[in-house]
Amino acid sequence: MSFLGIEGCHAFVTGARGGIGSAIVEELLAAGCKVSAHDLRPPPKTTDSSAEALYHVTGDISDEASISSCFQQAISHFGPINILAANAGITDESSHPNIWELPLEKWENVYRVNIRGTFLTVKHFLLSAEKSQKEAGTELENLAIVVTGSECGKFGQAGHAEYASGKAGLQYGLVPTVKNEIVRLNAKGRINAVAPGWVDTELIGDRLEDPRERYLESQATVALKKIAQPQDVARAVAFLASHRASGHMSGQCLSVDGGMEGRVVWREEEVLGVSRTRTVAQQSQQAATTTLPQQLSSPSKSRNKIRIAWSVDFDAVSGWLGTGKHPNNTTSDYSQGYFSAHVGVPRLLRLFHKLGIEDKVTWCIPGHSIETFPEETKAIVQSAGEIAVHGYAHEAASQMTAEQERDVLLKCIQLIEGLTGKKPKGYRAPLYQLKERTISLLQEHDFLWDSSLSHYDSTPYFLPSKPAPVELPDFSPDVKAETWMHPSPNFTSLPKSNMVEIPCNWYAEDMTPLQFFPNVPNSQGYVDVRVIERMWKDRFEWLRSEIEDGDEEIKVFGMVIHPDTSGMAHVIGMIQRFLKWVQGFGDEVEFVTCGQLAAEWKSSQKST
Known part of the structure; x- marks a missing residue:
């Protein structure tokens, strides 16, 4: 209870x-x-x-x-x-x-x-x-x-x-x-x-059609009454x-x-001289020339926005073919992948449209999903969100040779380019399982961003240009300990590439706790969605507290959801509640695609 x-x-x-x-x-x-x-x-x-x-x-x-x-x-x-x-x-x-x-x-x-x-x-x-x-x-x-x-x-x-x-x-x-x-x-x-x-x-927003007018009105209101x-x-x-x-x-x-x-005697327009019927330009000019009475606090300094990098991995059937491959998988298991396409994708697209963020969502789509579900993929492209590479059959780098991995990447680039008319700039490794060679391969093909790693949890960073592997100790009886007692390479000291990493981890996704996979060791699926919702809120509120404490770094709230999981009737309501809750923070947040975020952060690094 x-x-x-x-x-x-x-x-x-x-x-x-x-x-x-x-x-x-x-x-x-x-x-x-x-x-x-x-x-x-x-x-x-x-x-x-x-x-x-x-x-x-x-x-x-x-x-x-x-x-x-x-x-x-x-x-x-x-x-x-x-x-x-x-x-x-x-x-x-x-x-x-x-x-x-x-x-x-x-x-x-x-x-x-x-x-x-x-x-x-x-x-x-x-x-x-x-x-x-x-x-x-x-x-x-x-x-x-x-x-x-x-x-x-x-x-x-x-x-x-x-x-x-x-x-x-x-x-x-x-x-x-x-x-x-x-x-x-x-x-x-x-x-x-x-x-x-x-x-x-939302009364003010219902009266004012221009969002800039609503912003000016709300700023005056906040300054007066908190x-x-x-x-x-x-x-x-x-x-x-x-x-x-x-x-x-x-x-x-x-x-x-x-x-x-x-006990309000004077309204904001009477104090500030801001009329609800005046133009935005007139309001801006008035705000610039009006002096607030001394007893009223001035608007606070504009705070750093939290960038909401909301992404969807459209794994569908491919999730059972690569990293989810198992001899005991059945037709019943594969049917969850069809649910992902036929039910989950339309539900999520409707929700994103309803909330006005459909063009700010990044979709990571395996080549298998593109070719198996062309109509659903077309609807995703028409939403104007970003399309990123996510393998072909949701295979891990460790499951392939270097040649196979190269062939898969080229095939997926070709598929997405055929859909959108432009070369994809983003990549997420299936199940986050990439190798050092994967990073080099992505750089070779001019990818702007990857979202598979978690050296940090809320700050973008540059990946090394030549990542070094972490060597494992050999505890064999005939091997001396001195041969393996040495530090691992610190990626911050390695030469940096031009590719931006947008942090991603198991706690920033829906599938692991909320989806049941019969043949996966860490499968759960029966967690109360409100537990996950509270965890996401706690994470978001901590980022806000860091900004309040003066941290001016770009903060990213990255999230990975799946139509298989978040498309389910008992989960999508929680997704809607959470997104509306985040939107309730107004100009403290900004929804961006991973590509927009990577370009913004990369530009900020050049100017510093």
Whole structure:
């Protein structure tokens, strides 16, 4: 059991397509909940149901028949509901009238959704709980309601009279009332509220079509308020939803404001003179000539970006022919390779397109996959990602003679050049198994980068021009120890080539822990994807800490996934969660192909 202990609970989340709502959904899914995601807007057509743990319902929380129907749909799909995250609500950030200028219809519209809607949501959640308990003859476990309010409701905010009053009504009227009544229904039933301060949701991005305008707007906002991320609110919701974590707390309102109350009198455009309707050029000129008041901190120095070098090894059937060759391999084993092509590749391409990174992904494709699956390979090429060499039949250098290795490389170069019209510049050795001669061979054919080694874990480096092998000791009884007691060659002291190594290792991939191979000694395949997700996040957060500590070297977060593995239904949802989590760091990260990264790093070395 995790710290939260809400695995298997059914959670109903309203406003699930908003910035905070979608973060709440992802947090509860990560905690092991089954989630019914409710919103007025229908789910995106490309929505990945992460699969079985996520169910979408569409309706209007201010319409009693609609919200009642949505609860019934959710219960029919996942069973009784344990947790309600009443998050849906509206505010109008396009105008900030004084209260004496506020139109009545605007006031009433906010109350219709935020007060009436939340009341109806809570009402029908409790009605569903009462019915489920009667049918089961016992109280539901972990019955909890978490309402998201606002710092506006606690402290007021200029230009948000209708919103602040509505949220105050929720936090200080509805929550205490339900607190004293829910225990009649369930002895351990609880209700609490979360009051976010300024949160960096996607509202600004929805208004501003030009990403440069969004950047200027967000920079001004960060400089003024050091705003929170949706994930900060989501984690507070998950904490309050858990009986195990938040215990006997009920009727409480937790602030997520970083210590900054919501008593905002002046908005950023009033202080900085930046108008949302002005052009980017006008905003830039104004920013250059405006002096911030002394009590406001200046924007922090631009930090070094973490380069996300996301790559896919499209091994497919070839994975069973070379390094995975075994006399006991069966047709059933080979079928996983066909799954890789027919299911895994399309799923990954759709996901990368959905996230807007399809042209920033590097695909390492064995020649066998190119020739066996031409349509899938064509779709990869059309995504505009980089195509790199990955052997022909996924063979290790140790399985071939030097002549065979040369013939394989030439064949693969020819295949990729025929697809893309240009010679490939990148290489990854199948199963990372190359030899010293492989490096020399790649240099001979002017390869820009390799990604098979791990002398470092997050910093590109030049490979030696003439790599020296590591000699093994001979422990035979008739051999004197003095013959083998000497150091191995240190690659940093060897003459450098012009070929860039982009670090890669077993902990930066999906297949080893998440794919079962019957005839491979270290095969696993039954690891919880959240263990791997947490490990990747820990690695990423450590890189961020190094940058915060002043390390200005180019930092690369390299990753190798496989359609065989990450294309599986229980894995691809984790891949999506992780990529969206990384994208949430905004301009701290940049997705690049391995070729783009190698060229950038190589250029930086020439200038130093």
